[in-house]
Amino acid sequence: RLLIVYPWTQRFFSSFGNLSSPTAIVGNPKVRAHGKKVLTSFGDAIKNLDNIKATYSKLSELHCDKLHVDPENFRLLGDILIIVLAAHLKDFGPACQATWQKLVGVVAHALAYKYH
Amino acid sequence: MVLSASDKSNVKGLFAKIGGQADDYGAETLTRMFTTYPPTKTYFPHFDVSPGSAQIKAHGKKVAGALIEAVNHIDDIAGALSKLSDLHAQKLRVDPVNFKLLGQCFLVVVATHQPAALTPEVHASLDKFLCAVGNVLTAKYR
Numbered sequence: 001r002l003l004i005v006y007p008w009t010q011r012f013f014s015s016f017g018n019l020s021s022p023t024a025i026v027g028n029p030k031v032r033a034h035g036k037k038v039l040t041s042f043g044d045a046i047k048n049l050d051n052i053k054a055t056y057s058k059l060s061e062l063h064c065d066k067l068h069v070d071p072e073n074f075r076l077l078g079d080i081l082i083i084v085l086a087a088h089l090k091d092f093g094p095a096c097q098a099t100w101q102k103l104v105g106v107v108a109h110a111l112a113y114k115y116h
Numbered sequence: 117m118v119l120s121a122s123d124k125s126n127v128k129g130l131f132a133k134i135g136g137q138a139d140d141y142g143a144e145t146l147t148r149m150f151t152t153y154p155p156t157k158t159y160f161p162h163f164d165v166s167p168g169s170a171q172i173k174a175h176g177k178k179v180a181g182a183l184i185e186a187v188n189h190i191d192d193i194a195g196a197l198s199k200l201s202d203l204h205a206q207k208l209r210v211d212p213v214n215f216k217l218l219g220q221c222f223l224v225v226v227a228t229h230q231p232a233a234l235t236p237e238v239h240a241s242l243d244k245f246l247c248a249v250g251n252v253l254t255a256k257y258r
Contacts, residue, residue, distance in 0.1 A: 082220070083239065
């Protein structure tokens with residue numbers, strides 16, 4: 001959804017092959033694999049809620065030094081994740097959304113923390 | 117950012133599905149916004165912002181009405197919301213960042229109530245539409 005709703009985010013994924021249409025993106029195996037990577041990483045944050053900055057320290061350096069990703073993209077991804085959760089989970093009330101928005105905000109902050 | 121023909125069709129189709137529930141969606145959007153982004157409450161010091169309050173219901177209805185108006189005049193949102201745009205520029209002066217927050221919450225409401233209707237394509241179109249509305253409402257700020 002990130003690649004479809006905010007198409008400019010495709011700039012980081014030129015090696016992913018066909019991203020030419022929503023259908024192509026949805027069916028793209030590299031997109032699927034990367035989605036799994038990203039969500040697994042979110043799981044790491046949840047397992048280390050007291051130490052998210054440390055958990056993402058190396059990833060933060062990677063996103064800055066090697067991947068050159070503007071941290072604004074982390075906020076976009078977080079917002080999209082919230083909408084996906086809302087669509088799939090039975091119970092995603094206001095308090096739940098508020099908590100998750102805080103979490104994605106903290107993760108985005110942690111990923112941007114080592115930028116220089 | 118321009119709304120394509122398919123964006124317009126996607127948004128109209130979605131709002132047709134929402135139908136008479138729009139007012140409820142409006143109220144829930146506000147409740148989620150106040151809960152998730154507490155600074156947004158600073159614009160409503162005169163409100164009872166507890167979920168289900170009469171004021172939230174009334175204001176939710178107003179917000180929904182404005183969105184529907186924009187959908188019904190989707191080829192000229194600026195024209196349709198011109199008076200609202202004046203109001204926001206001269207009187208309300210809500211900081212532009214808040215329209216994104218409201219938009220995010222509306223998307224979440226749609227996702228919770230109409231998950232099947234919010235396909236990636238429709239999601240993209242709705243996001244663009246909400247951005248367009250926000251842009252119109254802040255267009256006369258300076």
